Amino acid sequence: MANIMYWEAIQRAHDEEMARDPLVICMGEDIGVAGGTYKATKGLYEKYGPLRVMDTPISEGGFTGLAVGASFLGVRPIVEIMSVNFAWLAMDQMFNSAAKVRYMSGGQLTAPCVFRSAGGAAHQLGAQHSARMEKVFMGIAGLRVVTPSNPKQAYGLLKSAIRCDDPVFINEHELMYNMKGEVPDGEYFHPLEGSEVTRAGTDVTLFGYNISVHWCLKAAEILDKQYGISAEVVDLYSLAPLDRAGIKASVSKTHRAVVAEEDEAPVGVGSEVIAIINEECFFELDAAPVRVHSALVPQPYNHTLEKATIPDHEDVVKAVLKMFGKA
Amino acid sequence: MKIEDKKRVLREMVLHRRFEERCYQAYIERKIGGFLHLYPGQEACCNGVMEAARPGHDYVITGYRDHVHAIKCGADPKEVMAELYGKETGSSKGRGGSMHIFDAGKRFMGGYALVGGPFPLAAGIAKAIQLKGGDEIAICFLGDAANNQGTFHETMNMAALWKLPVLFVCENNLYGIGTSIERSTAVIHQHKRVAAYNIPADECDGQDVEIVYQHARKAVDHVRAGNGPYFLELMTYRYRGHSMSDSRGYRSREEEELWKQRDPIFILRDRLIAEGAMTMADYEAIEKETDAYIENEVIKFSEESPEPRVEDLEKYVLADRETQLPWLTGKAA
Numbered sequence: 001m002a003n004i005m006y007w008e009a010i011q012r013a014h015d016e017e018m019a020r021d022p023l024v025i026c027m028g029e030d031i032g033v034a035g036g037t038y039k040a041t042k043g044l045y046e047k048y049g050p051l052r053v054m055d056t057p058i059s060e061g062g063f064t065g066l067a068v069g070a071s072f073l074g075v076r077p078i079v080e081i082m083s084v085n086f087a088w089l090a091m092d093q094m095f096n097s098a099a100k101v102r103y104m105s106g107g108q109l110t111a112p113c114v115f116r117s118a119g120g121a122a123h124q125l126g127a128q129h130s131a132r133m134e135k136v137f138m139g140i141a142g143l144r145v146v147t148p149s150n151p152k153q154a155y156g157l158l159k160s161a162i163r164c165d166d167p168v169f170i171n172e173h174e175l176m177y178n179m180k181g182e183v184p185d186g187e188y189f190h191p192l193e194g195s196e197v198t199r200a201g202t203d204v205t206l207f208g209y210n211i212s213v214h215w216c217l218k219a220a221e222i223l224d225k226q227y228g229i230s231a232e233v234v235d236l237y238s239l240a241p242l243d244r245a246g247i248k249a250s251v252s253k254t255h256r257a258v259v260a261e262e263d264e265a266p267v268g269v270g271s272e273v274i275a276i277i278n279e280e281c282f283f284e285l286d287a288a289p290v291r292v293h294s295a296l297v298p299q300p301y302n303h304t305l306e307k308a309t310i311p312d313h314e315d316v317v318k319a320v321l322k323m324f325g326k327a
Numbered sequence: 328m329k330i331e332d333k334k335r336v337l338r339e340m341v342l343h344r345r346f347e348e349r350c351y352q353a354y355i356e357r358k359i360g361g362f363l364h365l366y367p368g369q370e371a372c373c374n375g376v377m378e379a380a381r382p383g384h385d386y387v388i389t390g391y392r393d394h395v396h397a398i399k400c401g402a403d404p405k406e407v408m409a410e411l412y413g414k415e416t417g418s419s420k421g422r423g424g425s426m427h428i429f430d431a432g433k434r435f436m437g438g439y440a441l442v443g444g445p446f447p448l449a450a451g452i453a454k455a456i457q458l459k460g461g462d463e464i465a466i467c468f469l470g471d472a473a474n475n476q477g478t479f480h481e482t483m484n485m486a487a488l489w490k491l492p493v494l495f496v497c498e499n500n501l502y503g504i505g506t507s508i509e510r511s512t513a514v515i516h517q518h519k520r521v522a523a524y525n526i527p528a529d530e531c532d533g534q535d536v537e538i539v540y541q542h543a544r545k546a547v548d549h550v551r552a553g554n555g556p557y558f559l560e561l562m563t564y565r566y567r568g569h570s571m572s573d574s575r576g577y578r579s580r581e582e583e584e585l586w587k588q589r590d591p592i593f594i595l596r597d598r599l600i601a602e603g604a605m606t607m608a609d610y611e612a613i614e615k616e617t618d619a620y621i622e623n624e625v626i627k628f629s630e631e632s633p634e635p636r637v638e639d640l641e642k643y644v645l646a647d648r649e650t651q652l653p654w655l656t657g658k659a660a
Contacts, residue, residue, distance in 0.1 A: 023458065051458065057488070062447045062481025069388075069451020072436055075458060096441050097448060105429035105437060106420030107643040141644050160654040165646035191657030 009155035027054035028080030064090035084119035098167040099142035122174040130299035132263040138240040145240035147171040149213040151181035156190025195246035201232035204256035212260040219316035248280040257289040364392040368566040371591035375539025389468040391426035393438030401433035414632035443476025453491035472503025490555035518560040533561030
């Protein structure tokens with residue numbers, strides 16, 4: 001096990017897959033000569049050259065479509081969209097071309113592309129550089145969505161996404177690239193489907209993904225130490241498809257659920273998880289499930305307002321205490 | 328073009344015309360649903376370019392007016408019509424419809440319904456060719472109105488920057504849906520717009536298949552030789568409306584008649600007759616044989632083919648699960 005950073009894990013997955021298969025390429029803004037805004041492609045340009053490590057013009061719709069077209073012929077492009085806010089410009093190609101081509105061609109063509117992008121609020125980046133958009137991607141037929149919460153997942157999910165024949169959107173987080181964690185020394189493929197019980201508990205399930213897994217873990221610690229509440233933390237690293245069986249199994253055990261997401265509430269991960277709970281195990285519930293989420297405002301620049309917009313572990317603790325009648 | 332090729336192309340263009348006219352009839356009979364964008368008037372464009380290229384070898388991609396391009400690449404007209412009928416035997420197994428004809432085996436990479444959407448896809452196909460080192464080229468057929476999308480400029484820039492083997496064919500039929508080019512576009516002659524990207528470009532009459540062929544010859548050779556992209560503009564006209572709901576109130580019948588006097592099929596037919604290569608009776612026989620083929624084979628096949636099964640509704644959304652298990656479960660060998 002190596003203790004490496006999230007960005008190093010992503011870089012390693014690129015490097016291994018590019019060394020293995022000459023049709024694996026990567027592209028994006030500043031990923032080559034500059035090494036990538038988050039260093040996720042550091043050193044690859046020098047190793048694999050400009051034909052396979054493509055510094056693109058600032059044309060998100062254009063180069064995303066180019067990647068999709070190349071994938072029709074068996075090329076495996078890894079596209080970095082520098083910020084998920086810019087992905088709006090590329091969504092036509094992701095949704096209308098990549099996600100639909102297999103279906104509308106009756107299975108003749110497929111678009112095995114990987115789209116990686118950093119979302120989330122960092123530090124006072126304002127309304128157009130702070131969005132969380134996973135909820136937009138997770139409702140698209142034909143598109144897989146995964147979101148790594150640690151370096152091991154960042155490495156293993158990217159490895160699997162490159163190999164998978166379906167288009168995969170990988171939702172990363174601006175604040176997590178320097179997070180350290182254990183990654184297996186040998187080659188490792190993380191499942192693209194399912195969920196992971198990160199901490200076992202008996203009284204309430206805290207569902208998180210990506211950064212919110214860490215709020216849940218911290219909240220579980222506080223709930224255990226200060227309030228004697230045993231919280232289970234479930235990491236929903238796959239947002240499309242969501243793990244119905246995993247959600248059901250945990251809630252059937254704890255009978256209570258809190259879903260924590262950095263995204264705004266409407267039509268989000270929380271809405272979807274709670275709908276699944278209703279469909280799968282409504283009669284197991286001892287309390288109404290709740291969501292912890294951002295305020296529905298364009299991200300404010302002001303530091304105090306920004307902090308007030310985004311939830312954290314304290315909001316998860318509060319939601320659980322309220323559920324238990326302790327707040 | 329050689330006489331034999333011209334005679335073959337005439338026969339093909341008659342098939343393309345009659346196929347489309349038969350689609351119109353089937354649409355009126357409600358055998359075909361959805362949107363239907365027909366190609367009559369523009370036949371010389373696709374035919375002239377593809378005669379200069381290698382159908383089935385070069386990759387072709389286009390918009391939603393795609394039936395004829397698919398057939399010219401080698402798609403079976405029976406499967407194209409069955410697709411319009413929504414049948415399981417259709418080229419996209421009834422899942423695509425008129426705007427989404429595909430034949431990957433013939434390297435017809437599809438019809439797409441977002442105007443301008445195929446531009447970057449074509450560049451991507453060219454990128455894949457470049458990486459793999461083949462002698463194929465990518466050919467992107469789109470209308471003039473697509474050039475007002477951002478993807479046009481983004482793609483021209485990338486194609487020129489990376490010297491991608493892609494030929495952009497602009498079938499300038501003077502209308503984007505129901506808005507004339509004068510009313511939507513600051514530049515009428517589209518080939519002028521790519522000068523900004525240092526892409527060689529040419530314009531010619533899109534009604535005379537031999538003229539199209541001659542200009543396309545140069546274009547195709549340029550791209551295949553590894554010189555990067557090329558842009559060929561063909562001045563043409565669609566006889567019917569944009570789609571079936573379009574009654575063409577935005578243009579005069581006189582204008583339409585003027586264009587019909589330069590009909591691509593009649594231009595070639597009359598030339599072959601003048602050259603003594605065929606007679607009017609020969610031509611009439613071609614029409615008759617074509618109609619019989621369409622009725623007795625194409626329509627019959629489409630009528631008699633089975634519907635897709637509702638049980639298969641979700642098939643083709645994602646790759647076959649069994650083939651993906653190592654990545655879905657993490658249990659890679």
